Amino acid sequence: MNGSEGYAVFFFPQALEALGEAIKPYLAQGPGEPHVLCREIDTAGALIEMTLEGQTPEGRTVQIELMVPGQMVRMIVSARSDGAFGFGPRATPAVGTT
Secondary structure, eight states: OOSSSSEEEEEOHHHHHHHGGGTGGGEEOSSSSOEEEESEEEOSSSEEEEEEEEEOTTSOEEEEEEEEEGGGEEEEEEOOOOTTOSSSOOOOOOTTOO
């Protein structure tokens, strides 16, 4: 993921403890709490399905699907770069301008 699109998935501390070493390779460290960065997410079922990009030891890019119970997820944050996201006022072009 290029850092400008996708989702950041944050877990409850108890969930991170329960998942243990299995979740650690997928966690991103940065300002704030550890989280999983993913390109796509599906919250329709009992499991939260996350699609991540990874690399093999040979350097090939692979897609990884990570699924965790929905009760483990505390918050999902959209990490989009377009300016059209949100509820604030948006500037609109004046009529007749191109």
